[in-house]
Amino acid sequence: MFQVSHIHHIAIICSNYEVSKHFYTQILGFPIINETYREARQSYKLDLVITDNQQIELFSFPSPPARPSRPEAQGLRHLAFAVKDLEACIHHLNSQDVPTEDIRLDELTGKRFTFFADPDGLPLELYEE
Template sequence: MKLNKIHHIAVICSNYERSKDFYVRILGLKPISEIYREERDSFKLDLEVNGQYQIELFSFPNPPARPGYPEAAGLRHIAFEVDDMEEAVVYFEGHQINVEAIRIDPVTNKKFTFFKDPDGLPIELYEK
């Protein structure tokens, strides 16, 4: 058995329209399909990340809050590669998103930083 690649990452949001706007308009992910599942009172939005990966954005009525930050058990964060860290930081700050100070990975010497989605899920930017 061999794993080929990550197929998708599922994210549950508390406010579907707010999160949809964030992932589509701010992050620039391309919607692939959107469905409403009446039996679960839930939207599911499939998003393309530069033609390579997929994020599934789910809404559910009254989802529990994230258990803690930053080291709760489970998914820690989503990371996206960028070509120019400073350009990316300026872009997100221009959308009133609080971005942490740029740091340097001590192993790779690459720049990285974090910000949060509308529900507090940490998102990392990592320079190519």
């Protein structure tokens, strides 16, 4: 039987490595596990901690194609982070000049959430636990 215990990592390809590295480590505060430059690919790979068993892999590649559209393109729609205090997270993002959408209510769960974007426009969600 196929059994999954958790999502190990989310892989993101960015257009500007230094800008995205700053965003994910300094603004969102994800600690760095490892940073590797792969000369043959002219590519950085930055491993970041989300939780004890979940990571973000941030990649840079020369001239990656742009995302087709936001967020209803086929494929991964968005990445959601569970948070305890939605207002505190929104305040932090806004204080770092990261705009957030208005708070919405999930009609199915009754939970509050909002969206914001990374430096490449990747839709990210804060979902209040």
